[in-house]
Structure formats: C-alpha cells, structure tokens
Amino acid sequence: LNETQSLNEISDGHWRLSARVKHTVQLRNWLLALGAQAKVTAPQVIRNELSDYLSAMQQHYT
Incomplete structure (x- = not known):
C-alpha cells in the first residue's frame, strides 16, 4: 500500500x-473487494462504516 505497510503472519495462514x-471511498471499495477473506480490526470508524454499508446493501435483497 505504502511505506508504512507491515505484513505479519499471526497464525497458520492468517496474516495482519x-x-x-x-x-477514502477507494479504501472502502478495496476492503469490500476482499470479501470474507478480510477482517478490519481497527479503527472502529472504518469497521462501523463497512458494517453500515453492508447492512444497507443487504436491505436490497431481503
């Protein structure tokens, strides 16, 4: 992503x-494109935004 990036294996097959x-919107779209393979642990504001976005999207299909 950039020079601040670090990638560490935290358990067998799981990476941080x-x-x-x-x-940005581009960050949100990139995270959504990773699907269930990714989990945002912080910051809470981005976790909340993704949760709200996915909930709103799900309303179109229920």
Whole structure:
C-alpha cells in the first residue's frame, strides 16, 4: 500500500496487514473487494462504516 505497510503472519495462514492510509471511498471499495477473506480490526470508524454499508446493501435483497 505504502511505506508504512507491515505484513505479519499471526497464525497458520492468517496474516495482519497494518498501514496508515487515507479514509477514502477507494479504501472502502478495496476492503469490500476482499470479501470474507478480510477482517478490519481497527479503527472502529472504518469497521462501523463497512458494517453500515453492508447492512444497507443487504436491505436490497431481503
């Protein structure tokens, strides 16, 4: 992503990517494109935004 990026294996087959990035639509779209393979653990504001976005999207299909 950029020079602040670090990638560490935290358990067998599970990795933690940390980086300082701007909070943008492109970031949200990139995270959504990773699907269930990714879990945002922090910051809470991005976790909440993704949760709200996915909930709103799910309303179209229920």
